[in-house]
Amino acid sequence: MVLVQQVLFLLVSIFAIALFARKISNIRKAIFLGKKESINDRKADRWKQVLFLALGQKKMFKKPIPAILHAFVYVGFILINIEVVEILVDGLFGTERAFKPYLGGLYTVALSFFEILAALVLVGVIAFWIRRNILKLKRFTSPELQGAPLQDANLILYIEIVLMSMLLLMNAADPEANFLISKHLKPLFSNWSESTTHLFMRITWWGHILGIFAFLNYLPYSKHLHIIMAFPNAYYSRLDPQGTVANMPEIQQEVLYMMEPATAPATTDAAPMSFGAKDVTDLSWKHLLDAFSCTECGRCTEQCPANITGKKLSPRKIMMDTRDRAEAVCAQMDKQGNIVPDGKSLLHDYISVEELRACTTCNACVEACPVGIEPLSIIMQLRRNLIMEESNAPQEWNMMFGNIENNMAPWKLSPDDRDAWTQS
Amino acid sequence: MNIKSMAAFAAEGSSPEILFWVGCAGSFDQRAQRVTKAFASILEKVGLSFAILGKEEMCTGDPARRSGNEFLFQMMAYNNIQTMNAYNIKRIVTTCPHCFNVLKNEYPALGGNYEVVHHTTLIQELINDGRIQLKEGGSFKGKRITYHDSCYLGRANNVYEAPRAVLEALDVELVEMKRCRTNGLCCGAGGAQMFKEDEPGTTRINFERSEEALATGASIIASNCPFCTTMLSDGVKKFEQEDNVQIMDIAELVAASLK
Numbered sequence: 055m056v057l058v059q060q061v062l063f064l065l066v067s068i069f070a071i072a073l074f075a076r077k078i079s080n081i082r083k084a085i086f087l088g089k090k091e092s093i094n095d096r097k098a099d100r101w102k103q104v105l106f107l108a109l110g111q112k113k114m115f116k117k118p119i120p121a122i123l124h125a126f127v128y129v130g131f132i133l134i135n136i137e138v139v140e141i142l143v144d145g146l147f148g149t150e151r152a153f154k155p156y157l158g159g160l161y162t163v164a165l166s167f168f169e170i171l172a173a174l175v176l177v178g179v180i181a182f183w184i185r186r187n188i189l190k191l192k193r194f195t196s197p198e199l200q201g202a203p204l205q206d207a208n209l210i211l212y213i214e215i216v217l218m219s220m221l222l223l224m225n226a227a228d229p230e231a232n233f234l235i236s237k238h239l240k241p242l243f244s245n246w247s248e249s250t251t252h253l254f255m256r257i258t259w260w261g262h263i264l265g266i267f268a269f270l271n272y273l274p275y276s277k278h279l280h281i282i283m284a285f286p287n288a289y290y291s292r293l294d295p296q297g298t299v300a301n302m303p304e305i306q307q308e309v310l311y312m313m314e315p316a317t318a319p320a321t322t323d324a325a326p327m328s329f330g331a332k333d334v335t336d337l338s339w340k341h342l343l344d345a346f347s348c349t350e351c352g353r354c355t356e357q358c359p360a361n362i363t364g365k366k367l368s369p370r371k372i373m374m375d376t377r378d379r380a381e382a383v384c385a386q387m388d389k390q391g392n393i394v395p396d397g398k399s400l401l402h403d404y405i406s407v408e409e410l411r412a413c414t415t416c417n418a419c420v421e422a423c424p425v426g427i428e429p430l431s432i433i434m435q436l437r438r439n440l441i442m443e444e445s446n447a448p449q450e451w452n453m454m455f456g457n458i459e460n461n462m463a464p465w466k467l468s469p470d471d472r473d474a475w476t477q478s
Numbered sequence: 479m480n481i482k483s484m485a486a487f488a489a490e491g492s493s494p495e496i497l498f499w500v501g502c503a504g505s506f507d508q509r510a511q512r513v514t515k516a517f518a519s520i521l522e523k524v525g526l527s528f529a530i531l532g533k534e535e536m537c538t539g540d541p542a543r544r545s546g547n548e549f550l551f552q553m554m555a556y557n558n559i560q561t562m563n564a565y566n567i568k569r570i571v572t573t574c575p576h577c578f579n580v581l582k583n584e585y586p587a588l589g590g591n592y593e594v595v596h597h598t599t600l601i602q603e604l605i606n607d608g609r610i611q612l613k614e615g616g617s618f619k620g621k622r623i624t625y626h627d628s629c630y631l632g633r634a635n636n637v638y639e640a641p642r643a644v645l646e647a648l649d650v651e652l653v654e655m656k657r658c659r660t661n662g663l664c665c666g667a668g669g670a671q672m673f674k675e676d677e678p679g680t681t682r683i684n685f686e687r688s689e690e691a692l693a694t695g696a697s698i699i700a701s702n703c704p705f706c707t708t709m710l711s712d713g714v715k716k717f718e719q720e721d722n723v724q725i726m727d728i729a730e731l732v733a734a735s736l737k
Contacts, residue, residue: 116661297634298583302548306588309552330546359664359687364680412677415544415669416629421660434546441546450674451545458550462536463502464673472500473532475511476481 056148063145063263070267077274081346084384087393088339093290100289103426108288113424117353120185123178127214130175131281134221137168141263151231166234169225172218173235179214186211193352198371203277203350210278217265224258227251280349284425287347290340291426296417299434305329330438333399334380337435344427345377354419354429360412367412369419369429375404376432401436407446410436481518483532484565494529496600497567499581501574502537503704509711510573510704516733517573517597523736524609528571534561538580545670552588555580559590573597573729575630575703576668582635596631598641598702598728605647605732612647616735619649623731624696626655626687626710627662628703641702641728648735653694663687665713667705688713692723699725 106112111128114121143152154161186194186207194207225231226239229251243251273279304327311318331337354369355361361368379400387393398404410433419429440446447455454464462469487493498521504514521528539554562570570592572578582594595603604610625645631637638659645652657663666676666683676682688710691699699714701707710725 295579295583295635297579297630299543301584301587302552305548305552309549309556313553313556329548357661359666359683360677360679362663363666363676363683363686365677367677408677411674412679413669414629414664414666414671414683416664417633418629418661418664421633434544437544437546438548439546442548447545447547448674451547451670454541454545454670454673455547455550458537458539458542458554462554463506464537464541465502465506467506469533469536472505472535473481473483473530475500475505475514476479476530476532478511 060146060148066264066267067142067145070271074270074274077271080384080388081274081279083387084380085339085342085346087335087380087383087387088337088342089335091338091340093340096293099293103288103291103293104285106288107291107424107426108284111424113422116422123181126171126174126178127182130171130178130218133171134168134175137165137221138263138266141259141266144259145263151228162231162233165225165231169222169233169235172221175214176218179211179218183208183211193356196352196355196368196370198368198374199350199352203374206276206278207350209272210276213265213269213272217262217269220258220262220265224255224262227255227258277348277350280347280425283343283347287343287425287427290343292420292428296420300431302329302438328439329442330440331432331435332401332439332443334376334383335393336439337376337400337432341376341428341432341435342380344429344432345373345380347425348373348377348427349425350374351424353422353424354427357418357422359414359416359418365409365412366406367409369433371409372405372429372432373427376400379404401439405436407440410440411448413437479515479518479522482529483534484529484567485532485534487529488565493566494527496526496528496569496571497562497565498528498530499570499572499574499577500530500535501572501577501704503708504573505535507704507708509707513573513704513707513727513729516727517729519733520601520604520610520729520736524604526604526609531561536561538577540576540580541670541673543580543584544668545673555585555588555590559585559588562590562592567592569593569595571595571597571600573704573727575628575634576705579630579634596635596637596640596702598631598644599637601728601732602640602643602647605644610732611737612732612735613737616648618698618731618735621650621698622653622694622696623650623698623700624653624655624691624694625658625700626665626691626702626706627658628701628706629662629664629668631702632662633660641700644728644732645700648731650698653696655690655694657690663690665703665706665709667709672705672708682713684709684713685716688717692717692719697723698731699723700728700731701725702728 111121111125114124140153144150157164185191222236222239225233225236227243328336334342350370352370358367358369383393386396413433415430417430457464457466461467484497498518500514503510536558537554538558539551542554543551570581572581575596578594578596581592601610623645625642627638642652663686664683665687691710692714699710701710707725707727714720714723714725
């Protein structure tokens with residue numbers, strides 16, 4: 055019986071991990087649908103970002119209550135995983151509590167500590183569920199969160215509740231265990247026979263580890279992927295001042311040739327290029343990494359002046375749309391071998407002109423993001439495509455462009471009057 | 479005012495300590511012109527030699543770039559950099575945070591490398607160095623003033639303290655809005671919004687921000703940006719508070735408090 059369980063455990067583990075690896079490589083492919091961009095400078099500063107933003111959760115603490123609840127779940131998640139090592143050893147070698155003989159009294163201390171963490175995770179997760187479903191906090195009820203995103207968020211919370219409950223019940227059912235929290239649950243099993251409690255313990259043990267594997271494999275389909283992606287995303291996040299818009303060297307070159315024709319090459323065989331981004335394949339891979347790192351918390355949207363005043367723009371939706379589109383393109387590519395146009399694009403079919411037009415480029419969304427995502431950078435790339443490829447601008451902007459071109463100022467005023475103020 | 483241009487300095491074979499980049503709003507907008515003159519009067523008073531580009535100055539291209547028109551931005555940048563490099567400009571001060579951001583952060587990639595300061599930072603330095611002497615018990619002493627962080631000075635460039643230090647030097651009672659510093663709310667003008675109608679929504683961004691500023695009970699809203707000044711003035715008018723609450727640039731507050 056034990057051997058059967060061992061073999062079963064090995065097979066399940068291999069299957070779960072292989073499935074996870076396959077999906078992760080798929081996501082990697084989706085991210086690299088984006089254009090190449092080398093981000094590899096100032097390594098020390100980048101590691102600092104990982105340390106402060108991802109590991110240290112610096113920006114989370116702009117909101118103390120969710121930051122503390124999140125810290126419960128985060129610390130619990132990381133440290134309880136140490137216990138998963140024991141679970142894996144037990145599963146593979148058919149042992150029960152393999153580390154116990156080596157740790158002696160310390161084992162009870164360690165497991166009691168893990169139980170405290172598990173209880174705190176439960177507190178955090180239940181509080182999150184209440185905030186989302188009963189208190190209905192504003193940033194969790196935006197239009198873009200209706201339907202699948204809300205189900206995704208709740209499903210993650212349910213899985214965590216089940217996992218933590220299994221862990222505590224398993225310890226409670228173990229007659230030889232006497233840990234800080236689960237010992238108070240022991241009365242539940244007082245009337246049970248020894249064999250029944252042992253069976254229950256095995257069931258919860260299997261339930262816990264199968265739950266972990268299920269969680270692992272749900273992760274890449276979920277917004278919850280941020281628990282992995284936050285780290286690379288923090289590493290590759292922007293170090294320059296936030297106000298800097300990415301330069302377009304190809305246009306800089308064009309303008310130089312126009313102004314100084316002597317510098318232009320006599321012939322050019324460069325392929326015609328398109329400006330800005332119409333679809334995910336026109337964005338940089340970092341934009342797509344951003345999209346896969348987003349956990350849809352809505353801190354960006356909550357801070358967005360356009361969204362606050364009822365405009366359609368929501369920076370969170372920009373990120374969700376970008377991920378959805380990248381996944382759609384990737385799925386199609388898997389099916390047909392290479393990218394075949396499907397008549398859709400990120401611009402227009404996912405993100406509307408009205409949304410893009412509402413942005414004030416104020417950087418509030420970028421500042422708000424705990425993991426260093428830049429919705430503004432995607433908005434800028436889409437705006438560039440609208441203006442330079444589609445000539446799609448409101449009439450007032452076209453007038454402003456004309457004024458800058460002809461009068462060197464955005465208003466229709468004579469450049470000769472630029473210093474008129476010195477005379478008055 | 480007798481303001482010298484870079485061309486005049488060059489004709490004499492000399493150069494000023496600093497270029498005052500006036501910007502389009504500062505040059506043409508009547509409200510912003512008052513800020514321009516106030517700041518120029520401070521520079522004159524402390525005896526800092528400065529020049530303007532005058533008719534040679536052009537839009538930095540900020541609204542073009544941020545609306546998506548990179549061609550136009552690059553054209554403006556090319557011309558401005560040519561002009562400034564020809565004059566061998568080293569240091570620039572500007573009263574507009576949008577110009578400040580473009581000159582400081584975006585021109586270097588295009589061959590324009592200058593040391594750029596925003597006027598609030600320069601004023602603070604001049605106060606610290608004792609070059610700006612303020613009146614004892616100046617006209618703003620004890621006045622309830624709130625400070626509006628512009629996006630392009632604040633979040634874009636992390637300048638939060640210099641303007642506040644200037645207000646402290648003026649002995650005002652500084653009251654903060656709920657959304658300030660990194661959480662400051664935009665006035666609604668950035669990203670070329672200044673030059674178009676709002677998209678459909680429930681209210682205007684400048685109304686939202688002005689309401690918040692008015693809630694502090696301040697009699698003056700201090701700003702550092704010509705566009706914020708315009709937006710907040712319109713917002714304060716919407717709540718019919720224009721007779722009770724003034725929007726003043728940091729430069730105007732200081733110019734009115736000089737010894």
